[in-house]
Amino acid sequence: MAVLLEMRGISKRFGDLQALDRVDLTVNEGEIHALVGENGAGKTTLMNILYGLYHADAGTIRIRGEDARITGPRDAIARGIGMIHQHFMLVPPLTVAENVVLGDERGGPVLDPRPLEARVRDLEKRFGIEAEPSARIEDLPLGIQQRVEILKVLYRGSELLIFDEPTAVLTPQEVDELFAIVRTLRDEGKTLILITHKLREVLAVTDRITVLRGGKNAGELVTKETTARAIAVAMVGRELKDIRARAATGTAMPMLQISRLEAKSDRGAPALKGVDLVVREGEVLGIAGVGGNGQSELAQCILGLRPVTGGTITVNGVDIAHDDPRRTRERGVAYVPEDRRAEGLVLPFTVADNFILGRQDRAPYARRGILEREVIARDGQRLATEFDVRPPNARAIVGTLSGGNQQKVVLGRELSESPKLIVVSQPTRGLDIGSTEYVHERLLEQRARGCAILLVSSELDEIRALSDRIAVMFEGRIVATLSATEGTEERLGLLMAGHVEAA
Amino acid sequence: MEVLLGAGVLAATLRLATPIALAGLGGVITERSGVVNIALEGCMLVGAFFGILVADKTGSLPLALVAALAAGAALAALHALASITFRADQIVSGMALNILALGLTSYLDYELYGTTGTPADLPLIPDLSLPIAGIPLVGEALARQNVAVWVTVVLVVLLQLYLFRTVPGLRLRAVGEHPRAADTVGIDVRMTRYWAVLASGALAALGGVYLSLGVSGSFTDGMTNGKGFIGLAAMIFGRWTPVGALIAALLFGYGDALSVSLQGASIGDFRFPVQLLSTIPYLLTIFAVAGFVGRSRPPAADGIPYEKEGH
Numbered sequence: 001m002a003v004l005l006e007m008r009g010i011s012k013r014f015g016d017l018q019a020l021d022r023v024d025l026t027v028n029e030g031e032i033h034a035l036v037g038e039n040g041a042g043k044t045t046l047m048n049i050l051y052g053l054y055h056a057d058a059g060t061i062r063i064r065g066e067d068a069r070i071t072g073p074r075d076a077i078a079r080g081i082g083m084i085h086q087h088f089m090l091v092p093p094l095t096v097a098e099n100v101v102l103g104d105e106r107g108g109p110v111l112d113p114r115p116l117e118a119r120v121r122d123l124e125k126r127f128g129i130e131a132e133p134s135a136r137i138e139d140l141p142l143g144i145q146q147r148v149e150i151l152k153v154l155y156r157g158s159e160l161l162i163f164d165e166p167t168a169v170l171t172p173q174e175v176d177e178l179f180a181i182v183r184t185l186r187d188e189g190k191t192l193i194l195i196t197h198k199l200r201e202v203l204a205v206t207d208r209i210t211v212l213r214g215g216k217n218a219g220e221l222v223t224k225e226t227t228a229r230a231i232a233v234a235m236v237g238r239e240l241k242d243i244r245a246r247a248a249t250g251t252a253m254p255m256l257q258i259s260r261l262e263a264k265s266d267r268g269a270p271a272l273k274g275v276d277l278v279v280r281e282g283e284v285l286g287i288a289g290v291g292g293n294g295q296s297e298l299a300q301c302i303l304g305l306r307p308v309t310g311g312t313i314t315v316n317g318v319d320i321a322h323d324d325p326r327r328t329r330e331r332g333v334a335y336v337p338e339d340r341r342a343e344g345l346v347l348p349f350t351v352a353d354n355f356i357l358g359r360q361d362r363a364p365y366a367r368r369g370i371l372e373r374e375v376i377a378r379d380g381q382r383l384a385t386e387f388d389v390r391p392p393n394a395r396a397i398v399g400t401l402s403g404g405n406q407q408k409v410v411l412g413r414e415l416s417e418s419p420k421l422i423v424v425s426q427p428t429r430g431l432d433i434g435s436t437e438y439v440h441e442r443l444l445e446q447r448a449r450g451c452a453i454l455l456v457s458s459e460l461d462e463i464r465a466l467s468d469r470i471a472v473m474f475e476g477r478i479v480a481t482l483s484a485t486e487g488t489e490e491r492l493g494l495l496m497a498g499h500v501e502a503a
Numbered sequence: 504m505e506v507l508l509g510a511g512v513l514a515a516t517l518r519l520a521t522p523i524a525l526a527g528l529g530g531v532i533t534e535r536s537g538v539v540n541i542a543l544e545g546c547m548l549v550g551a552f553f554g555i556l557v558a559d560k561t562g563s564l565p566l567a568l569v570a571a572l573a574a575g576a577a578l579a580a581l582h583a584l585a586s587i588t589f590r591a592d593q594i595v596s597g598m599a600l601n602i603l604a605l606g607l608t609s610y611l612d613y614e615l616y617g618t619t620g621t622p623a624d625l626p627l628i629p630d631l632s633l634p635i636a637g638i639p640l641v642g643e644a645l646a647r648q649n650v651a652v653w654v655t656v657v658l659v660v661l662l663q664l665y666l667f668r669t670v671p672g673l674r675l676r677a678v679g680e681h682p683r684a685a686d687t688v689g690i691d692v693r694m695t696r697y698w699a700v701l702a703s704g705a706l707a708a709l710g711g712v713y714l715s716l717g718v719s720g721s722f723t724d725g726m727t728n729g730k731g732f733i734g735l736a737a738m739i740f741g742r743w744t745p746v747g748a749l750i751a752a753l754l755f756g757y758g759d760a761l762s763v764s765l766q767g768a769s770i771g772d773f774r775f776p777v778q779l780l781s782t783i784p785y786l787l788t789i790f791a792v793a794g795f796v797g798r799s800r801p802p803a804a805d806g807i808p809y810e811k812e813g814h
Binding site for chain 1: 667668669670671672673674676677680681683684685686687688689690803
C-alpha cells in the first residue's frame with residue numbers, strides 16, 4: 001500500500017505548553033486510520049496543522065512523497081485534504097445544497113437552486129449518502145447535518161478526509177450509519193483519519209491506529225492485532241482500574257419513588273407519559289435510551305426545573321413534585337446536569353465561586369448579606385485539592401479549564417454536602433478516559449456511602465459499568481427495567497429502539 | 504377619508520418613508536454580514552450636510568451626491584475599522600460616531616452658514632413627473648415624486664435579489680450567520696464585512712442627502728432627528744430583508760403622515776391626540792422587537808466580532 005501522508009517531527013508550542021513534541025504520523029492510501037489519545041494529547045492540534053489552521057514550529061509534511069507547505073485551509077483543500085469538524089461548519093438557515101457549495105459555487109454569480117441541488121444529488125448518489133438538498137440545515141437532525149459536512153468535503157474533491165470526534169454528538173443508530181458511510185468512502189478509494197478517544201469505534205471501523213500521549217507518539221498499532229486494553233494502556237500510560245458495580249442490594253429503603261409522572265417538553269408536547277421508577281439507598285439506577293426520549297425532562301422534573309403535570313415524586317417519603325429547585329436541594333438532592341457549561345457552571349466565575357453556588361447566601365459563606373471571601377477562598381482551595389482540579393487553583397476561571405476539570409468542579413460542589421440522592425445526566429460526555437474513570441470512581445464512592453443515584457447516560461458502556469439496575473426509556477415511558485446482568489448490549493439496544501417484544 | 508387615505512397623505516407617506524427605508528436597507532446589508540451599525544444615524548447626518556456643502560461650493564448635483572455618499576461611507580469606515588479590525592464594542596463605536604457626526608456637522612454648519620443659513624439657490628434632487636395621475640387611489644400620489652423615491656424602490660429590489668439570488672449574497676449571509684464556517688471554505692470574512700459596512704453608510708447617507716437636497720433644500724442641525732434609528736427599527740420589523748424594511752418604512756412613514764394630516768382634525772368633540780399618534784411607529788417597533796409579529800430573528804453572528812483561529 002502506498003503512503004499517502006507522512007508527517008515527520010511535528011512540534012508545536014502554545015506559550016508554556018509543548019502541545020506537540022516531534023510527532024510522526026504515517027497514513028496509507030485507502031485506509032481508515034485512527035488518531036487516538038486523551039484530551040490534550042495533541043490529536044486535534046496535529047490535525048489543525050495538517051489542515052493549515054495552525055503552523056508547526058518544526059517538522060515536515062509530505063503528501064504522496066512530495067513536500068507540502070500548508071499555510072491555510074485553502075492550501076489543504078487544494079491538496080485534497082478535507083476536515084469534518086466536530087462543531088459543524090454549517091450555516092443553519094441555508095439549505096443543504098447551499099452549504100455544500102458555499103465558497104465554491106461554480107457557474108456564475110446568479111444563485112439558482114435547481115442546478116445546485118442536482119449537482120449535490122449526483123454527489124450523494126455516488127457515495128451513497130442521503131440528505132435532501134433543498135432542506136434547511138436547522139431543520140435536520142445532527143446525524144444528517146454531519147453527512148452534509150462530509151458532502152462539503154467530497155464536493156471539493158478531497159482524497160484525505162479528517163473526522164474530528166465524529167461520534168460525539170450522534171445517537172448509537174447515527175453512529176452505525178456514519179460507519180457505513182465511512183466504509184463506503186474507503187471502498188471508493190478515499191483515505192480517512194478518525195480523531196477519537198472511543199475505543200469501541202476504533203476497533204469497529206479502523207485499519208491502523210496512531211496513539212498520542214502528552215503531545216508525543218505513544219504507539220502505532222494494527223487494529224486487527226490489538227485489543228481495547230492495549231490501546232487504552234498506550235493512551236493513558238498505565239493499567240486501568242477495573243470499575244465494576246457490586247451486586248444489587250435489593251432490600252434497601254427506597255430513596256426516590258416516582259409514579260405516573262407526566263410532563264411536557266419545551267415545545268409543549270408530552271415528554272413524560274407516566275413514568276414509574278424506584279431508586280433505593282446505595283443503588284445506581286441507570287436510565288438508558290436514545291437522546292430525546294424524555295430522559296432530560298425526567299431529570300429536570302426531579303430537580304424542580306420543569307413543571308410536573310401529573311404524578312408524584314417522593315424523596316425519602318416526602319412529595320417534592322412541585323417544589324422549586326432550592327427546596328428540592330435542601331432535601332438532599334444533588335444534580336449533575338447534562339450540559340455542564342450551560343447549566344452546571346458559571347464559566348466566567350472562579351473555581352471557588354462555582355463551588356459555593358446555591359449556598360452563597362448562607363453561613364459560612366455569607367453573613368448579613370456580605371460574602372465571606374476568606375471562607376470561600378479557603379473552602380474553594382480545599383475542594384479543588386480534594387477533587388483533583390488541575391491546576392489546583394481555586395482562583396482559576398472555570399471557563400478556562402478542560403472539560404474534565406470543569407466536571408470535577410461540578411462534582412465537588414454537588415457531592416461535598418453528602419447528598420441522599422444524586423441525579424446525574426451524561427456525566428462523562430466529552431471527557432477522556434482518565435477523567436471518565438475519575439468521575440465513575442467518585443460516583444461509586446457515593447453509592448458505597450449509601451447514596452441513591454439516578455444515572456442518565458447515552459453511553460451504554462457507562463450505564464452497564466455503573467448500574468445495579470437499568471431502566472430503558474422510550475418515547476416518554478420506561479419500557480423495561482433489567483438487572484445489570486440481564487442488560488446485555490443487544491437487549492438494551494433493542495429496547496432503546498422500541499422493540500419491546502423482541503427483547 | 505381624505506385625511507386618512509387622500510393623495511396628500513399617501514404622497515407624504517412616500518416622502519417620509521424614503522429616508523427610513525434607505526437607512527433600513529443599510530441596516531439590512533450590514534447586519535446580514537454580522538456587524539451592527541447604529542452609526543447609520545450619523546452617516547445620514549453627514550450625508551445631509553456634505554451634500555449641501557458640495558452643492559453650494561460646486562453647484563453640481565452629481566458631485567454633491569457623490570460627496571454625500573462618500574461622507575457616509577467614510578464615517579462607516581471608521582465604524583468598520585473599530586468593530587471589525589479592532590473588535591471594539593459595536594454599540595459603543597456606533598454611538599460615539601453618532602455624537603461625532605452631530606458635533607462635526609453642527610460645528611461646520613455654524614462656521615460656514617451660522618449667520619445666513621444654507622443658501623437658497625442650490626441644485627436640488629428633482630421630482631419625476633409620471634403620466635399616471637389617472638390611476639385610482641395611488642395615481643395622484645405617485646405622479647409627482649422625487650427621483651430619490653424611485654431610486655429607493657429600485658435599490659430595494661436590487662438588494663433583495665443580491666442577497667437571496669446571487670452567490671455574493673449567499674456568501675454575505677453565510678458570513679453573518681456563521682463566520683467560522685465561511686472562513687473554513689475560503690470566504691474572506693473581514694473583507695465581506697468591510698464592504699457591507701461601507702455600503703450601509705452610503706445607503707444611509709443617500710437617505711440623508713435626500714432629506715437635505717430633496718425635501719427641505721437646506722441643512723439644519725440634527726435634521727435627521729432619529730430617522731437612522733427608525734431605519735434600524737424598520738430593518739427589524741422587516742425581518743432583515745430589503746422588501747420587509749421597505750414595507751415597515753412605509754408603515755412608519757404613514758404613521759408620520761397621519762400625525763401631520765390629523766393635526767386639528769376631530770370627530771364631534773373628540774380631538775385626535777396627535778402627539779400620541781406620532782408614537783405609533785415606535786410602539787410598533789417595540790412590538791416587532793419583542794417578537795409579537797411572528798418570529799423576528801437577527802443573523803446569528805450579528806454584532807459579534809470575528810476572531811480568526813490559529814497562530
